[in-house]
Amino acid sequence: MKDWFVxxxxxxxxxxxxxxxxxxxxxxxxxxxxxxYGILGTVVTGVFLYLKPGFRLxxxxxGAIYGILTGxxxxxxxxxxxxxxxxxxxxxxxxxxxxxxxxxxxxARCLLxxxxxxxxxAGIILACMAxxxxxxxx
Numbered sequence: 001m002k003d004w005f006v007x008x009x010x011x012x013x014x015x016x017x018x019x020x021x022x023x024x025x026x027x028x029x030x031x032x033x034x035x036x037y038g039i040l041g042t043v044v045t046g047v048f049l050y051l052k053p054g055f056r057l058x059x060x061x062x063g064a065i066y067g068i069l070t071g072x073x074x075x076x077x078x079x080x081x082x083x084x085x086x087x088x089x090x091x092x093x094x095x096x097x098x099x100x101x102x103x104x105x106x107x108a109r110c111l112l113x114x115x116x117x118x119x120x121x122a123g124i125i126l127a128c129m130a131x132x133x134x135x136x137x138x
Contacts, residue, residue: 019090019094022081031082031083084097091134092134095134099128
């Protein structure tokens with residue numbers, strides 16, 4: 001088993017929970033309040049990671065800027081996800097937003113020069129078809 005596989009399975013479960021909990025939260029509070037509670041959870045987790053024995057915060061200007069941009073995009077994306085979850089069917093909202101890797105793939109292709117195999121392109125097409133089928137009524 002590849003050394004990253006356990007990490008990807010843990011991430012899969014955590015992202016699944018991340019996609020589920022907002023529906024429960026926005027059923028009780030507005031999306032902005034839910035985001036602020038989410039940020040509180042992030043800060044608490046960040047403090048524990050910062051206090052981990054032997055940890056030393058690294059700094060590089062570009063690394064810091066991209067890290068901050070990651071946080072901004074994540075929080076704003078979460079806010080709109082929460083708004084969609086509040087008003088729409090979670091099973092549809094999560095499937096449609098799960099296509100976010102397409103944005104990443106396009107950016108990686110255009111800006112980093114990464115290539116896609118024919119099999120990967122077929123997978124992208126099938127993923128889009130799956131979302132279309134999931135989102136269509138009937």
